Amino acid sequence: YLKDLNYTILTCDFQDKQYVGFATLPNQVHRKSVKKGFDFTLMVAGESGLGKSTLVNSLFLTDLYKDRKLLNAEERINQTVEITKHTVDIEEKGVKLKLTIVDTPGFGDAVNNNECWRPITDYIDQQFEQYFRDESGLNRKNILDNRVHCCLYFIPPFGHGLRPVDVEFMKALHEKVNIIPLISKADCLTPNEVKKLKDRVRDEIERFGIKVYQFPECDSDEEEEFKQMDKELKECTPFAVIGSNTVVEARGQRVRGRLYPWGIVEVENQSHCDFVKLRNMLIRSHMHDLKDVTCDVHYENYRAHCIQEMTSKLAQDNRTDSPLPLLPLPTPDVETERLIKMKDEEMCAIDFYIVIRTLVLFY
Amino acid sequence: PDCPCKVGTAPLYRNSLCAQTHSQEQGLDLEPPVRMEEEMEEREVEERVVEIEHPLPCLSESDTQGIIKGRDLFGYVGIEAVLDQMRRKTMKAGFEFNIMVVGQSGLGKSTLVNTLFKSKVSRKSCTPNYEEKISKTVHLQSVSHVIEEKGVKMKLTVIDTPGFGDQINNENCWEPIVKYVNEQYEKYLKEELNVNRKRRIPDTRVHCCVYFLPATGHWLRPIDVEFMRRLGKIVSIVPVIAKADTLTLEERLEFKQRIRQDLQANGIRVYPQKEYDEDAEDRILNDKIRENIPFAVVGTDKEHQVNGNKVLGRKTKWGIIEVENVAHCEFAHLRDLLIRSHLQDLKDVTHNIHYEAYRVKRLNESNANGLALSPLILENGTLEKSDAESHH
Numbered sequence: 229y230l231k232d233l234n235y236t237i238l239t240c241d242f243q244d245k246q247y248v249g250f251a252t253l254p255n256q257v258h259r260k261s262v263k264k265g266f267d268f269t270l271m272v273a274g275e276s277g278l279g280k281s282t283l284v285n286s287l288f289l290t291d292l293y294k295d296r297k298l299l300n301a302e303e304r305i306n307q308t309v310e311i312t313k314h315t316v317d318i319e320e321k322g323v324k325l326k327l328t329i330v331d332t333p334g335f336g337d338a339v340n341n342n343e344c345w346r347p348i349t350d351y352i353d354q355q356f357e358q359y360f361r362d363e364s365g366l367n368r369k370n371i372l373d374n375r376v377h378c379c380l381y382f383i384p385p386f387g388h389g390l391r392p393v394d395v396e397f398m399k400a401l402h403e404k405v406n407i408i409p410l411i412s413k414a415d416c417l418t419p420n421e422v423k424k425l426k427d428r429v430r431d432e433i434e435r436f437g438i439k440v441y442q443f444p445e446c447d448s449d450e451e452e453e454f455k456q457m458d459k460e461l462k463e464c465t466p467f468a469v470i471g472s473n474t475v476v477e478a479r480g481q482r483v484r485g486r487l488y489p490w491g492i493v494e495v496e497n498q499s500h501c502d503f504v505k506l507r508n509m510l511i512r513s514h515m516h517d518l519k520d521v522t523c524d525v526h527y528e529n530y531r532a533h534c535i536q537e538m539t540s541k542l543a544q545d546n547r548t549d550s551p552l553p554l555l556p557l558p559t560p561d562v563e564t565e566r567l568i569k570m571k572d573e574e575m576c577a578i579d580f581y582i583v584i585r586t587l588v589l590f591y
Numbered sequence: 592p593d594c595p596c597k598v599g600t601a602p603l604y605r606n607s608l609c610a611q612t613h614s615q616e617q618g619l620d621l622e623p624p625v626r627m628e629e630e631m632e633e634r635e636v637e638e639r640v641v642e643i644e645h646p647l648p649c650l651s652e653s654d655t656q657g658i659i660k661g662r663d664l665f666g667y668v669g670i671e672a673v674l675d676q677m678r679r680k681t682m683k684a685g686f687e688f689n690i691m692v693v694g695q696s697g698l699g700k701s702t703l704v705n706t707l708f709k710s711k712v713s714r715k716s717c718t719p720n721y722e723e724k725i726s727k728t729v730h731l732q733s734v735s736h737v738i739e740e741k742g743v744k745m746k747l748t749v750i751d752t753p754g755f756g757d758q759i760n761n762e763n764c765w766e767p768i769v770k771y772v773n774e775q776y777e778k779y780l781k782e783e784l785n786v787n788r789k790r791r792i793p794d795t796r797v798h799c800c801v802y803f804l805p806a807t808g809h810w811l812r813p814i815d816v817e818f819m820r821r822l823g824k825i826v827s828i829v830p831v832i833a834k835a836d837t838l839t840l841e842e843r844l845e846f847k848q849r850i851r852q853d854l855q856a857n858g859i860r861v862y863p864q865k866e867y868d869e870d871a872e873d874r875i876l877n878d879k880i881r882e883n884i885p886f887a888v889v890g891t892d893k894e895h896q897v898n899g900n901k902v903l904g905r906k907t908k909w910g911i912i913e914v915e916n917v918a919h920c921e922f923a924h925l926r927d928l929l930i931r932s933h934l935q936d937l938k939d940v941t942h943n944i945h946y947e948a949y950r951v952k953r954l955n956e957s958n959a960n961g962l963a964l965s966p967l968i969l970e971n972g973t974l975e976k977s978d979a980e981s982h983h
Contacts, residue, residue: 249931
């Protein structure tokens with residue numbers, strides 16, 4: 229009767245009695261994941277006008293910035309760096325992805341950009357902290373994971389490599405989030421210029437000790453084709469990208485592109501730019517790894533650091549009711565507020581405190 | 592908006608420039624750009640220009656209701672590749688599964704486990720100087736093996752409980768088992784609370800406890816009720832009727848019915864528990880299972896010839912009992928449940944429900960007592976009385 233209930237996907241291979249049948253495990257896990265769906269949070273950072281919004285739309289085939297109003301120079305004088313979030317649910321072939329795009333308007337736009345990355349690092353830390361609280365709490369049923377899994381950093385193509393603000397930004401974030409630097413608006417560069425710029429940027433990244441996201445090594449037992457693709461991918465970084473919201477006719481086909489008097493730039497043409505490589509890497513081959521590195525490395529670092537700070541503070545104070553040294557929570561958006569109402573807010577803080585005390589006493 | 596190509600009216604491209612205008616000004620003779628056709632569906636394009644019937648749901652910050660379906664996207668993002676990435680990773684890492692067998696001596700526990708996994712994985716097969724004698728106390732022994740099938744690696748741990756129910760006075764014979772189960776939860780909890788945690792916390796928690804009922808044909812015995820009542824709260828129990836070749840089909844059905852009644856009357860919840868069904872699909876599947884438990888099983892490692900085929904079976908003077916023949920016994924159903932369809936679910940229930948319940952209790956205890964979290968004593972084997980009470 230188990231077979232009758234559409235479980236042929238699990239048992240059909242195993243009519244052969246010699247199998248125990250646990251090779252269906254990946255299918256069992258697969259089925260659960262499809263039901264649950266995935267989530268992914270992507271941050272885009274870089275000065276205004278580098279094509280961030282267009283690229284995001286091109287990557288996920290959405291139009292998240294439909295009603296955006298672009299500020300003029302005067303309005304921008306007093307603008308500070310904001311953090312904005314857009315969430316969209318995408319479904320393809322039965323697989324659901326909840327995609328969150330975190331944008332950073334105002335970054336690098338002011339005259340004095342000292343520490344303009346501070347709101348961004350604070351945001352990332354706040355998400356870690358929220359997750360830490362939730363994970364350490366007593367009710368862990370529906371934890372929302374808002375941690376930033378990847379940050380696309382847009383480098384302008386106009387200069388000669390990394391500028392001071394680029395270096396400082398990446399150094400402030402490289403131990404908190406997976407950074408993928410991109411050369412934006414690459415349609416203003418010739419192939420030679422692109423190559424020179426990439427080499428220069430790669431050099432400077434190494435020289436300044438910036439830890440950008442590293443692709444994991446290929447297994448020795450992978451197919452040759454895969455290994456070759458992987459090698460090409462690694463040699464191509466930082467990716468030089470072009471995005472577009474328009475559709476043009478090129479070589480008899482309708483494609484996403486940019487129409488110039490001197491020719492048509494096709495976004496998805498690999499000889500024109502690295503957009504396809506970026507998309508494949510980000511979505512089709514490395515999305516899971518980006519999440520894993522965020523959870524296993526960046527988040528764990530944050531957590532360890534947090535615990536050590538708290539334990540030393542508690543040891544110093546030696547009072548059982550000392551307030552916990554925590555970052556101020558961000559102004560909750562609609563969704564977070566709803567969740568906070570669902571959980572008792574006071575209960576949350578107490579749960580967390582219980583766990584921290586437990587930790588202290590364990591060690 | 593006045594441009595004949597009407598690109599400007601498409602929601603997707605409202606803010607973008609109309610390429611047509613540029614080309615006309617420059618005197619280039621380009622055909623008007625047309626919305627890219629989506630790969631999945633075939634749409635008949637009668638005119639060059641297509642009005643979009645379903646405007647793309649564009650979301651503002653707080654609006655998270657709209658779901659963008661694959662067919663509305665112009666092209667293909669490729670998100671289901673994430674499943675492959677995940678599958679690759681889990682295949683590489685391998686799986687762990689810990690199964691406990693509980694029941695009196697001689698009920699065929701070791702044989703059944705060997706039959707289930709088609710290898711000599713039981714303690715009996717692995718201990719060199721194994722003697723079949725009843726032990727004076729209940730102690731637990733676990734044996735681990737790594738087995739592989741079609742590229743999937745599994746670390747299987749079988750926990751045996753010799754001495755259970757074998758003494759004259761069997762009072763509290765379940766306590767060492769309760770203690771063991773909780774110790775594994777404690778180990779996991781400690782590792783989870785650690786400052787520098789391992790990427791993958793080693794999982795020794797008991798995912799499934801197979802409880803062997805002798806085929807008396809009557810009712811549950813008091814020891815069965817006592818055991819399952821206590822353990823059912825902390826681990827997933829799968830009761831089986833052992834050595835079921837002494838029951839006819841009618842007797843088997845009646846016995847099962849009585850057992851189910853007994854279980855219900857005593858408030859014992861066995862796997863799959865009704866309250867953990869996630870959705871309607873699960874409920875339908877699990878209801879069918881619930882109507883048929885406990886499975887009546889026969890185990891063996893001997894093969895015989897039946898109709899020219901080699902089958903696993905027990906040969907008697909009156910016939911051969913084929914273990915994998917569902918007309919003879921329900922071994923195949925048990926195997927399908929434990930391994931082929933619900934193995935991951937057993938692990939999930941253990942992790943998400945039993946372990947979480949333990950964790951909450953422990954954390955509350957440590958705070959309420961204001962004491963240092965004194966872990967269940969692992970060294971000298973005595974169980975703190977208060978813990979024994981609280982786990983009932």
